[in-house]
Amino acid sequence: MKKYTLSITYVILLTLCVPFACLYIWLLTVLPIPWDALTAWADTFGRGLLVFFLFLLPVGIYWLAVLILGVLELVRSFKVYKTGDAAGCVNGMLIHKYGLVIFFAVNFIVMFLFYLILTLGTLVGTRGLALFAAPVLLPWLAASVAFSVFASWLAIVPGAFYGIQVIRITYREKKTGTGAAIWHGILQFVFLADVLDAMYLAVKKWGMGKKSSVVIGFLYVLMLAGVIWGAVKVFG
Numbered sequence: 001m002k003k004y005t006l007s008i009t010y011v012i013l014l015t016l017c018v019p020f021a022c023l024y025i026w027l028l029t030v031l032p033i034p035w036d037a038l039t040a041w042a043d044t045f046g047r048g049l050l051v052f053f054l055f056l057l058p059v060g061i062y063w064l065a066v067l068i069l070g071v072l073e074l075v076r077s078f079k080v081y082k083t084g085d086a087a088g089c090v091n092g093m094l095i096h097k098y099g100l101v102i103f104f105a106v107n108f109i110v111m112f113l114f115y116l117i118l119t120l121g122t123l124v125g126t127r128g129l130a131l132f133a134a135p136v137l138l139p140w141l142a143a144s145v146a147f148s149v150f151a152s153w154l155a156i157v158p159g160a161f162y163g164i165q166v167i168r169i170t171y172r173e174k175k176t177g178t179g180a181a182i183w184h185g186i187l188q189f190v191f192l193a194d195v196l197d198a199m200y201l202a203v204k205k206w207g208m209g210k211k212s213s214v215v216i217g218f219l220y221v222l223m224l225a226g227v228i229w230g231a232v233k234v235f236g
Contacts, residue, residue: 007162013069068133070157074161077161089162090209093159093162093166094208097163156189160189163185170205196220199217
């Protein structure tokens with residue numbers, strides 16, 4: 001397992017994103033922080049600096065660590081491929097694809113609730129007057145959603161490159177054709193489909209990850225049922 005340390009660390013760090021945020025907020029509320037002194041300091045040197053040190057800096061350090069790990073993983077996927085280690089590529093791909101299922105499930109729930117509360121809260125808070133500002137607000141909302149989706153998509157890129165290496169080895173071993181290889185390569189960068197494609201490549205082409213694939217398949221069914229149930233509760 002030592003050679004998968006980077007992959008596992010990357011997955012764990014991303015999965016703990018929301019718990020870390022909750023823990024940090026909780027610490028700010030329970031620790032004996034001299035808020036009066038900090039407020040006085042902020043009045044002297046600027047509230048922007050206070051916001052930077054308390055919020056922006058910790059967030060920046062966290063995402064910088066994620067970025068560095070992601071780049072290292074991307075580079076490592078090519079190194080594993082060069083050694084001809086098919087099992088290493090498949091395992092690396094599965095660690096990323098399967099390991100991040102919880103992260104993306106939580107991320108989807110948090111983002112959905114955030115934008116739902118933001119939109120409904122604005123409507124309720126303005127007693128419907130926000131509808132008149134919709135032509136101005138909607139482009140900003142759409143841009144915000146697009147940015148959130150893109151930022152979340154970046155998380156799958158390191159695992160997608162492990163998938164690309166698996167596809168390259170599969171093609172090299174003549175276990176798939178050119179058209180199928182291209183199609184698999186595209187799917188590796190598509191939400192949800194990337195996990196199912198990784199499952200297919202691992203189980204069907206290489207006979208690996210059968211037990212973990214059953215677990216992830218079961219989780220997919222549960223999440224789909226949860227989404228349908230949640231949609232019925234919210235919009236039904």
